Amino acid sequence: MSVKFAVLGYGVVGSGVVELFYKNKRSIEKRAGTEMDIKYIVDIRDFPDSPYADKFTKNFSDVLNDPEVTVVAECMGGVEPAFSFLKAALEKGKSAATSNKELVAEKGDILLAAAKANNCNFFFEASVGGAIPIIRPLHRCLAANDIDKVAGILNGTTNFILTKMYTEGRSFEDALKLAQELGYAEKDPTADVEGHDACRKICIISSLVFGKHVYPRLVYTKGISDVKLCDVAAADILGHGVKLIASVRRLADGRILPCVMPMLVSHDNVMAGVNDVFNAVMVYGDGIDQAMFYGRGAGKLPTASAVLGDVIEAAKHRVTVFSQSWDSADDDSFVAPVEELKTKWYFRVPEENQPAEGAYCDENGASFIGGEMTFAEAQADAQRLSAMACIPVLD
Amino acid sequence: MSVKFAVLGYGVVGSGVVELFYKNKRSIEKRAGTEMDIKYIVDIRDFPDSPYADKFTKNFSDVLNDPEVTVVAECMGGVEPAFSFLKAALEKGKSAATSNKELVAEKGDILLAAAKANNCNFFFEASVGGAIPIIRPLHRCLAANDIDKVAGILNGTTNFILTKMYTEGRSFEDALKLAQELGYAEKDPTADVEGHDACRKICIISSLVFGKHVYPRLVYTKGISDVKLCDVAAADILGHGVKLIASVRRLADGRILPCVMPMLVSHDNVMAGVNDVFNAVMVYGDGIDQAMFYGRGAGKLPTASAVLGDVIEAAKHRVTVFSQSWDSADDDSFVAPVEELKTKWYFRVPEENQPAEGAYCDENGASFIGGEMTFAEAQADAQRLSAMACIPVLD
Numbered sequence: 001m002s003v004k005f006a007v008l009g010y011g012v013v014g015s016g017v018v019e020l021f022y023k024n025k026r027s028i029e030k031r032a033g034t035e036m037d038i039k040y041i042v043d044i045r046d047f048p049d050s051p052y053a054d055k056f057t058k059n060f061s062d063v064l065n066d067p068e069v070t071v072v073a074e075c076m077g078g079v080e081p082a083f084s085f086l087k088a089a090l091e092k093g094k095s096a097a098t099s100n101k102e103l104v105a106e107k108g109d110i111l112l113a114a115a116k117a118n119n120c121n122f123f124f125e126a127s128v129g130g131a132i133p134i135i136r137p138l139h140r141c142l143a144a145n146d147i148d149k150v151a152g153i154l155n156g157t158t159n160f161i162l163t164k165m166y167t168e169g170r171s172f173e174d175a176l177k178l179a180q181e182l183g184y185a186e187k188d189p190t191a192d193v194e195g196h197d198a199c200r201k202i203c204i205i206s207s208l209v210f211g212k213h214v215y216p217r218l219v220y221t222k223g224i225s226d227v228k229l230c231d232v233a234a235a236d237i238l239g240h241g242v243k244l245i246a247s248v249r250r251l252a253d254g255r256i257l258p259c260v261m262p263m264l265v266s267h268d269n270v271m272a273g274v275n276d277v278f279n280a281v282m283v284y285g286d287g288i289d290q291a292m293f294y295g296r297g298a299g300k301l302p303t304a305s306a307v308l309g310d311v312i313e314a315a316k317h318r319v320t321v322f323s324q325s326w327d328s329a330d331d332d333s334f335v336a337p338v339e340e341l342k343t344k345w346y347f348r349v350p351e352e353n354q355p356a357e358g359a360y361c362d363e364n365g366a367s368f369i370g371g372e373m374t375f376a377e378a379q380a381d382a383q384r385l386s387a388m389a390c391i392p393v394l395d
Numbered sequence: 396m397s398v399k400f401a402v403l404g405y406g407v408v409g410s411g412v413v414e415l416f417y418k419n420k421r422s423i424e425k426r427a428g429t430e431m432d433i434k435y436i437v438d439i440r441d442f443p444d445s446p447y448a449d450k451f452t453k454n455f456s457d458v459l460n461d462p463e464v465t466v467v468a469e470c471m472g473g474v475e476p477a478f479s480f481l482k483a484a485l486e487k488g489k490s491a492a493t494s495n496k497e498l499v500a501e502k503g504d505i506l507l508a509a510a511k512a513n514n515c516n517f518f519f520e521a522s523v524g525g526a527i528p529i530i531r532p533l534h535r536c537l538a539a540n541d542i543d544k545v546a547g548i549l550n551g552t553t554n555f556i557l558t559k560m561y562t563e564g565r566s567f568e569d570a571l572k573l574a575q576e577l578g579y580a581e582k583d584p585t586a587d588v589e590g591h592d593a594c595r596k597i598c599i600i601s602s603l604v605f606g607k608h609v610y611p612r613l614v615y616t617k618g619i620s621d622v623k624l625c626d627v628a629a630a631d632i633l634g635h636g637v638k639l640i641a642s643v644r645r646l647a648d649g650r651i652l653p654c655v656m657p658m659l660v661s662h663d664n665v666m667a668g669v670n671d672v673f674n675a676v677m678v679y680g681d682g683i684d685q686a687m688f689y690g691r692g693a694g695k696l697p698t699a700s701a702v703l704g705d706v707i708e709a710a711k712h713r714v715t716v717f718s719q720s721w722d723s724a725d726d727d728s729f730v731a732p733v734e735e736l737k738t739k740w741y742f743r744v745p746e747e748n749q750p751a752e753g754a755y756c757d758e759n760g761a762s763f764i765g766g767e768m769t770f771a772e773a774q775a776d777a778q779r780l781s782a783m784a785c786i787p788v789l790d
Contacts, residue, residue, distance in 0.1 A: 020682050024541050031538040125536060131683035133528075133536030140535075141520060141528030143426040144703030146419050270689060273668035287415050287700030288526035288690055294665060295686030305682030308539030 002035040003315040006063040008085060009076035010043040010056075013099050013126070016304030017073055017311075018052060028308065032315045039069055060085050064092060071314045073307050074098040083107050090114040090122060095317075097310030099126035099303050105200035109213040109328040116320050123310035123324070128201045129154065129279050131302030132295040133309070138208055138283065139324050145285030147209050151247035151394060154201040156277035156297040157185045157192035158224050158244040162262075163275040165232045166241060172227055184277055194223035195244060195260040202246035205281070206258045207326045210250065212334055214258055220338035221260040231348060231389045234367035237360050238346070240264035241272040245394055255336040264346050264369070264393040271394075339376040341392065344369055347382065348389035369393060397430040398710040401458040403480060404471035405438040405451075408494050408521075411699030412468055412706075413447060423703070427710045434464055455480050459487060466709045468702050469493040478502050485509040485517060490712075492705030494521035494698050500595035504608040504723040511715050518705035518719070523596045524549065524674050526697030527690035528704070533603055533678065534719050540680030542604050546642035546789060549596040551672035551692040552580045552587035553619050553639040557657075558670045560627045561636060567622055579672055589618035590639060590655040597641035600676070601653045602721045605645065607729055609653055615733035616655040626743060626784045629762035632755050633741070635659035636667040640789055652731040659741050659764070659788040666789075734771040736787065739764055742777065743784035764788060 007014050018038060021028065029036050040063050041055045050056070060081075063069050072089045074096060076082050082103050086096045091114055098104065104111075104127045115122035125135045129152070138147075153159050157179055164175040176193065179185035191197050199221040206214040224244050232242050243265045248258035265272045270292060274280040279297030284290050296302035313321075346369050354366030361367075365388055373381070375392070382390035402409050413433060416423065424431050435458050436450045445451070455476075458464050467484045469491060471477045477498050481491045486509055493499065499506075499522045510517035520530045524547070533542075548554050552574055559570040571588065574580035586592050594616040601609040619639050627637050638660045643653035660667045665687060669675040674692030679685050691697035708716075741764050749761030756762075760783055768776065770787070777785035 020539055023681070024539060027541065028539055031534065132686055133532040136536050137528040137532055139426065140708065141531050141704045142700065143707045144415055144419060144423055144700050146422065268670075270665070270668045270670075270673070273665045275663075275665075278665070285700070286418070287696045287703070289694075289697060291527055291688070291690030293686070293688060296684050299684075301682045302684060305537065305539050305680070308682070309536045312538045313535065 002037060003032070003070055004037055004039040004068045005071035005073060005311055006040040006042060006069050007038055008042045008060070008072060008074045008082070010041050010045070010047060011075065011077070012300045013303045013307065014041070014043070014075035016300035017075060017307050020301055020304045020308055028312060032312045034315055036315055039066065064088055070094055071311050072096045073311050074100055075307065076100065077102065079103055079106055086111055086122070087114055090118055090120060093118045093120050095121040095123070095314035097123045097126070097307050097314060099307050101127040101197070101200040101204060105203040105216050108204065108207060109326060112325045116325065119320050121314050121317060121321050123314060124204065125310050126303050126306035128204050129281055129293065130295065130297040130299060131305050132279060132281065132293045132297065134281050134293045135208065135324070137293065138205070142283065142285055142288060142291070145287040147283060147285040149247070149249040149284040150205050150209060150281060151245055152202070152205070152281035153243050153271060153274050153279050154246045154281070154297065155192055155195070155198040155244055156279055157189065158198070159274065159279070160184050160277045162224060162227070162232070162242055162244065165227070165229055166236065169229065171229050172225060193225055195221040198244060198246040198260045202248055202258050202260060206248040206256060208324070209248070210256050211326050212329045213326055214329070214335060218332055218335045219258045219260060222262065224262050227262050228389065230364040231367070231391065234348065234360055234362070234364070235264050235346060238367065238369055239267050240393065241267065242391070243271065251336055251340065255334050257336040257338070257341055259338050259341060262391055264391055269394065339374060341375040342372060343395050344372050344393040345378040346389070346391045346393060347385060347387045349385040349387045353385045397432060398427070398465055399432055399434040399463045400466035400468060400706055401435040401437060401464050402433055403437045403455070403467060403469045403477070405436050405440070405442060406470065406472070407695045408698045408702065409436070409438070409470035411695035412470060412702050415696055415699045415703055423707060427707045429710055431710055434461065459483055465489055466706055467491045468706050469495055470702060471495065472497065474498055474501050481506055481517070482509055485513055485515060488513045488515050490516040490518070490709035492518045492521070492702050492709060494702050496522040496592070496595040496599060500598040500611050503599065503602060504721060507720045511720065514715050516709050516712060516716055518709060519599065520705050521698050521701035523599050524676055524688065524690065525692040525694060526700050527674060527676065527688045527692065529676050529688045530603065530719070532688065533600070537678065537680055537683060537686070540682040542678060542680040544642070544644040544679040545600050545604060545676060546640055547597070547600070547676035548638050548666060548669050548674050549641045549676070549692065550587055550590070550593040550639060551674055552584065553593070554669065554674070555579050555672045557619060557622070557627070557637055557639065560622070560624055561631065564624065566624050567620060588620050590616040593639060593641040593655045597643055597653050597655060601643040601651060603719070604643070605651050606721050607724045608721055609651070609724070609730060613727055613730045614653045614655060617657065619657050622657050623784065625759040626762070626786065629743065629755055629757070629759070630659050630741060633762065633764055634662050635788065636662065637786070638666065646731055646735065650729050650731040652733070652736055654733050654736060657786055659786055664789070734769060736770040737767060738790050739767050739788040740773040741784070741786045741788055742780060742782045744780040744782045748780040759783070
């Protein structure tokens with residue numbers, strides 16, 4: 001029997017899915033244990049010169065009403081119409097794979113429930129960490145663990161900018177400009193630079209690990225546009241790199257605390273060596289202690305690799321893989337506010353306010369790493385010391 | 396329906412499996428979608444004071460002849476009697492999970508065939524990289540990729556020794572002694588230090604990625620006992636760390652070249668930051684570019700986490716997961732000899748033999764990184780230059 005699937009959206013990722021599938025079709029079919037082919041490519045644009053011109057359609061209903069299509073790969077981005085399309089497909093028993101983090105972060109619980117109710121699968125490996133296998137390892141390979149913390153570098157654009165600030169002494173503005181020139185940052189870089197992209201991804205991870213849907217609006221999110229070159233330099237002298245960290249931890253009372261913030265990462269932590277556009281996710285559990293997953297977090301073929309990996313899984317599993325799921329959240333009380341985040345903090349203060357020891361002083365002030373305190377306490381200390389910078393340290 | 400499984404061997408790993416299972420039993424059952432319990436623990440020793448005393452048996456036949464037991468977790472180590480036990484279990488349709496790299500490297504093809512013939516599963520995530528999910532991601536998440544190279548730090552003992560040589564300036568002998576004192580190295584450290592352990596693991600990865608059983612005897616294996624402190628120091632000045640690298644690559648003609656050797660790893664490579672007893676595996680594919688998996692490669696609970704992850708998979712899948720498999724090798728011609736390994740090389744030579752530029756000189760001689768050449772050419776150059784050291788550079 002042959003498995004026919006449809007690709008929704010022929011942009012960067014969608015065209016990558018088509019390209020990689022036909023490049024490795026033989027070995028993919030061998031691994032799937034079945035013949036496979038793309039029957040439709042859905043896009044509102046025309047591609048008359050494409051070698052796959054005969055597969056294009058502008059009508060999603062062609063896919064929906066074709067019983068031969070059993071899997072749908074969504075690469076359009078945005079909540080709508082992706083959500084309506086996938087919900088309809090799942091309700092017809094067609095499995096879905098998506099690279100769309102916005103969709104999963106906002107509507108994952110609904111789509112997972114639809115998949116379950118219709119005995120098919122909703123997969124989203126590509127929505128977090130691009131090529132990096134993280135979703136499936138989290139709920140499959142690490143299933144014996146009690147996971148209590150995840151911390152990751154989940155946005156390549158900001159990691160590229162911070163790397164260039166560190167290695168080339170560029171200012172944030174200058175490094176952002178370079179990222180835009182190289183195509184790593186969009187013209188309007190807000191979603192990346194202000195942390196919204198990383199926020200969606202930590203929402204997906206939080207939901208999967210802790211079993212309840214975590215909405216982006218519940219997650220304190222601070223980007224890197226305030227990170228000063230002098231703080232990157234001082235952090236280095238104090239033994240740390242500065243990274244945009246999306247993290248979630250379980251507190252003693254069972255609530256979880258997700259957040260996205262620039263953080264100091266010790267040079268001894270392998271995450272400090274994750275540079276340029278690369279992403280990484282560190283998982284902490286009672287069995288594994290810690291495990292890290294590293295790779296390209298974005299890009300045409302890396303993201304396509306993850307989408308296709310899901311399509312192959314969907315082709316192999318004709319019944320719901322029910323363990324990859326989470327519940328809708330009844331209320332928000334299981335998410336703790338960022339004010340309760342407890343860790344060490346880096347401060348840069350006027351020289352006269354420096355502590356008795358351990359500060360690095362230069363013309364930008366006195367930089368030091370203080371003791372453990374909550375976010376709320378750190379804000380108060382920062383005000384009291386007239387701090388120019390106050391950045392948490394990843395523990 | 397409840398799934399009953401047996402644990403073979405109550406040593407470090409086996410007792411870890413029992414401990415972690417009962418610690419997280421509720422969440423494990425939720426993820427498995429079924430009730431689960433350990434029915435037997437097989438060990439020739441007596442454990443009268445164990446809280447699980449009623450589960451112990453000395454007779455594997457109790458497990459084999461009990462139709463209620465559907466999964467067997469093997470944590471005994473060594474080829475026999477583990478091989479006979481698991482073969483008999485698989486032939487009765489019981490799935491098996493093992494942490495036994497020696498067994499998988501020597502007999503994996505036979506056990507995989509037995510699983511396939513009897514519609515059950517043979518899983519071995521714990522046999523490579525301890526807690527690190529690598530086997531399942533390789534053949535599941537990365538299924539859309541044409542993988543052409545894998546390189547890893549697959550032995551924690553040697554990585555600990557090399558880390559201590561680098562960070563504390565200890566000699567090999569001194570660092571080995573420390574590793575033994577801390578319990579990271581055995582009294583007879585040969586299997587770790589001479590690379591045999593890493594060799595078994597790269598055999599398993601090579602077999603899985605390239606589809607044919609690769610026997611340890613086919614793999615050139617050189618350990619770290621010849622690595623001199625002065626070479627670690629000189630490599631650092633030349634921008635590299637020294638790591639014991641187990642790797643396999645596919646050559647242009649389709650043959651594969653697996654080998655285990657100390658190698659120089661660029662400080663820019665995230666693997667250079669993998670220190671102490673930690674392991675990491677870097678996978679190169681046409682979709683992903685590169686992806687790395689990092690974590691604890693050994694230890695009681697980390698290894699138990701991987702074994703239990705497999706047990707949970709086996710509990711969920713009652714039919715053969717046929718994609719995780721490889722064929723027996725008809726002959727050895729698909730494995731290329733190490734003489735064909737082509738890469739850059741580090742040399743340390745008498746000062747009078749140093750090249751025109753780029754060498755670092757001290758009382759130990761002149762150290763430099765030469766151009767790309769084969770293993771055979773490097774050996775010839777080393778002889779010609781009276782080299783005191785000749786170490787490949789990881790590309």
